Amino acid sequence: MNVITNSSKSVITTAIHIPFPQTFQSVRWARKPRWLGTAKSKLFRIPPRPVIPKEEELELRRLNNNYRTQMKSIRNYLTERYHVKYLPSSNVEQIREDFEKDFAQCNEINTKWNEEIKVLREQRIAEEINKNIEEAKKQLNEQIMLDKKNLEKAEEEVRLEKEAAKAFITPDTLEAAIEYAVNNPVDYNYAIDMEGNKIIGKDLNSSKL
Amino acid sequence: MPFKYIGRTTDFKGKTLWEIVGNLKNYGIGRYIKRNVFERYPEPSFMKIVKVETLPSPLEASMDDLRKVKVWVEKTFRGRKFPDVVPLKSATYKSDYVLIPKDEEKKYSDLKLEPIPEKILPRTTNFPPLLKELIYRDAEVKGETLKEEPKLKIIYKESMQSCYRVAKEGETPNVQIAYGLGTPISPSLYQGIKLK
Known part of the structure; x- marks a missing residue:
């Protein structure tokens, strides 16, 4: 990406780099939930009561009381x-006026943005439509070409079939075909070598091939 | 049969209020009771029953759901008698009430109460250093000059039982709420440490 602002650059450089993430284990961040109950080993443990010396207790209490009073x-x-409630300008009319003023300002900015975006959007849509029409035309041509090619192929097939149909055995030529087959027996009982030469055995009559 | 207690110890020692009141004639009106935990204070704390209203027993009686009762008492806490009758209800399930025997009642009724001296607390204290600096700077930005050091208004929790009050305007408090460590109650804990 070429468009990197300064801020995003700094974010990238300050990100924590972990060399081998698989060697790290995440720390369990919360205590065990209450509904899991007391551990079996701790079930009958009775924690001893803390014993705090009197003077320490009094001093801690004093410090804690002071702390809480001060924090409060x-x-x-x-x-x-x-707090908004206690602000001097917290009368409803003023707040509404401020809000409306702010809203009007935001609305103006928004309208401006919308207009800018509208020009861009219309331009983009026009481009897209042109592109789509071009694409459709191209596809149509391709389809026409394909159909033509298919038709030619089919006609060629039909022609070949028609030619082949001349050799078909029909009821009229059946007798002649049987006669021919009987008179010319074919024996395929021979071997071939790697080059495809027929090796005819001694038992085979070469005239029957 | 002697009891052997197991489990965690408790500060409570005694019976629930219903256990006491429900077994007494006329629900114990006119009798004296006390809370055992309040015995920790040197001043006397006790209550005299004025009126009793019973409440239904829990559907399943258990140690976690003990029967409560509504009782109005004349309450004396830490040597100070409350001006009005106090209702007890939500804390009556605690097993911490003790009935005072009749022969000791006179001791409590004739007691000359010496309430603990009232603490008069200051109305304001110093701001913490950083916040004070912030206030000064805010004033500077606004173009104001602070005539005197800003003071933080102290908020106290007030309850019927509290033994203190906030000083009136111009009154000198007898307790100081200082920012920081303040004056320790137990100086022996701060040996070798410089306190401001």
């Missing part, structure tokens, strides 16, 4: 500041 406060602050 920060989350609340960010929500109040950035």
